[in-house]
Amino acid sequence: MSDTIQNDILESYNKRFKTVSKRVSSALEDTKLDKETLTLQEMRELTSTIINIETIKLKDDLEALLTKKEAIERELERKSDELQNAKYEIFNILEDEFVDNQGALSKLHQVKLQSIDLYDILSELIESALITALEKDSNGDIVESTTEVIKEITYESIKEGSLNTIRIRKILSTILVSAIDVAEASPNRADQILNATLKGMRSGLIKSIDRFRKKLEFMPVEAKHILIEDYDTIIEDLNQTDTLFSQVVITQASGSNQAISSILLDLNKAMSYDLEELVHISKETAEVMKARFSSFAKSAVKKADIAFRSPKAQEAKRMGIQAFGVARVALGSAIKYGKDAIDKK
Secondary structure (H helix, E strand, O other): OHHHHHHHHHHHOOOOOOOHHHHHHHHHHHHOOOHHHOOHHHHHHHHHHHHHHHHHHHHHHHHHHHHHHHHHHHHHHHHHHHHHHHHHHHHHHHHHHOOOOHHHHHHHHHHHHHHOOOHHHHHHHHHHHHHHHHHHOOOOOOHHHHHHHHHHHHHHHHOOOOOOHHHHHHHHHHHHHHHHHHHHHOHHHHHHHHHHHHHHHHHHHHHHHHHHHHHHHHOOHHHHHHHHHOHHHHHHHHOOHHHHHHHHHHHHHHOOOHHHHHHHHHHHHHHHHHOHHHHHHHHHHHHHHHHHHHHHHHHHHHHHHHHHOOHHHHHHHHHHHHHHHHHHHHHHHHHHHHHHHHHHO
């Protein structure tokens, strides 16, 4: 039956009419459908046939755009890699030029750390830094120097991007996983490695949030819309950075061997008293953001209210009412059939 409906619609559908309404009405009239006896499957076939006819050009256009989008994304990735590699090449050349001047070379390396997108090489960078620390100081305490290295890497990795929990969690987790790998390979110094890593991560996160707080004071008006779009999320994230930090440690501890897990959990427990600075700077930043941008956020709510009256929002509202009606009918039928079954008994 459904094939018949589809064929009848295809045969009777006439694109010479200027409006969709007229084309649909004409097709339904020509096919002489009995609206009272249409099954759900037939209704589905009827609507899908009409939608396919009316939207075929749009679907083709969308498919073409998606193909272009995929090509653009591949090209963006390729160009991004080329940009990174070009930076590496330039820094390598400069390193050769300054090889005899340790002071200048140290400054160059600092600039390099600030100029390269660290996320793509974060695992290897942490591993290399920790192994270098172990090799250079095989017998002493590496916590202080390594803490500073991890702090700077954490800070440089976080500072330029969004301060949302998903991104920060990924960065902190990547750093900690790499440190765990090195600690497992150096069990005698695992405590030092993990202690330095957690302290460095915490300090780097604090430094990143403090930088964000300072940026809020001087952020230009044209950039404020970026904050407004994520206002509630950023405020919420800032109020739970200590929880996020502990969750990252606990999660990685649960997937590690017993020795590493024990060290991480002990350090996390001891560090809970040292997270006050992180909590303080996060809440202070949230307060600054509220003070400076809450009025903008309120205006965004007004815009959202206007958007709620848009055709798309109104259609969503209509569908919500319709969905409630469908559920009510279904519930009524279930109750009726249930009652009939009881009466028969």
